[in-house]
Amino acid sequence: MPANATSPSTSAPSPIHAVVADDFAAVNHTIIDQLASRIPLVETIGQYIIESGGKRLRPLLVLLATRALDYQGDKHITLATLIEFMHTSTLLHDDVVDESHMRRGKATANDAWGNAPSVLVGDFLYSRSFQMMVEIGSMRIMEVLSSATCTIAEGEVQQLTNVGNPDISEADYFETIQGKTAMLFEAASHCGAILSAATPEQEQALAAYGRYLGLAFQLIDDLLDYQGDAKAMGKNVGDDLAEGKPTLPLIQAMAAGTPEQAKLIRRAIRKGGLDHLDEVLAIIDATSALQYTREKAEEMADKALAELEHLPESPFRDAMADLAKLAVERET
Incomplete structure (x- = not known):
């Protein structure tokens, strides 16, 4: 890394992070080490986005899952x-696909350096992650993560094909x-269970916990796009509508609204853009579409809690429960 490199920053530490503080610090140091490249631009862009x-919810899931199962080794740091x-890597690629200019209140890498460097550095990070999988030496973990990678890519393509389609x-x-x-939430907690030699029941439960947690987080993300604070979120209210993305608040507003509202x-x-934002927000409010979306998120969080x-019992399981509650209580 360059001489002035520092440990990757995150949001202010929370009580959830505190129970794995030492592990989290080790992950931050490993991130710095693994970003090393003979090509300076790779390090520059990689460190910028990191x-x-x-x-850091996904690596946090790895740390909490392994500690909840009393894992005693050190490979959980590499896994996280x-x-x-x-x-x-998916963030770098997504911002190029979505032509985004801002993420978390900062210019996106593609906005700062261009699309080609962003895509290629994303490829580097994916490749480095597979090198680390080999270091862990678990064929089952490689199987789960390679399968997850394909599923994530398919999900991104599916979202792209959904753009501008109101019939979703x-x-x-x-x-x-x-x-x-x-x-990826599911893969993180599932692989943590595999690394910890969990029982089949625990392994299945942790995979399901991650899946439901990820669904809850995405539902709230889609809700906040229509009621969140732009400064706090680091993106503009209505970005999904501007991109023509039919997320649940819009799907429910069309289902619950009048024919004129749905039209x-x-x-x-279909059009994208923000010409109709105020009218759409009024319809979303009139149809209680955000409350419906929140209820779905709470349903997913409750399912995640049940899997725990x-x-x-342990402080780590308690932190995982708090994380599920945070998923639906957050405002950013």
């Missing part, structure tokens, strides 16, 4: 790091977010 202030690299059903929507978001939203999705009953 330091952009994310919650490679999961973060996989996630970061709620079931279609859930299939999309399961692939593009929940899959307006359909037109807004298969784990022994």
Whole structure:
């Protein structure tokens, strides 16, 4: 790394992070080490996106899952790091596909350096993550993560094909977010269980916990796009509508609204942009579409909490329960 490199920054530490503080610090150091490249631009862009202030939820899941199962080795640090690299790679690629200019209140890498460097550095991070998988030496973990990678890519393609299509059903929507978001949450907690030599019941429970947690987080993300604070979120209210993405608030507003209201939203999705934002927001409010979306997120969080009953009591299990609650209580 360059001489002035620093440990990757994250949001202010939370009580959830505190129970694995030493592990989290080790992950941050490993991130720095694994970003090393003979090509300076790779390090520059990699460090820029890693330091952009994310919650690091996916590596956190690895750490909590392994500690909840009393894992005593050190490979969980490598596993958590490679999961973060996989996630970061998808962010770099997503911002290029979505032509995004801002993420978490900062210019996106593609905005700062261009599309080609962003895509190629994303490829580097994916490749580095597979090198780390080999270091861990578990064929089952490689199987889960390689399969997850394919599912995530399919989810992204599915979301792309959904753009501008107002006929997407709620079931279609859930299939999309399961692939593009929940899959990596699921893989993180599932691989943590595998690394810890969990029982089949615990392994299944942790995979399901991650899946439901990821769904809850994405549902709240889609809700906040229509009611969140732009400064706090680091993106603009209505970005999904501007891109023509038919997320659950719009799907439910069309289902619960009048034919005229549904027609307006359909037109807004097809057209993209923000010409009809105020009208769409009014319809979303009138149809209680955000409350419906929140209830779905709470349902997913409750399912995640139920899966934790298969784990022994510990501060780590408690932190995982708090994380499920945070998924639906957060405002950013």
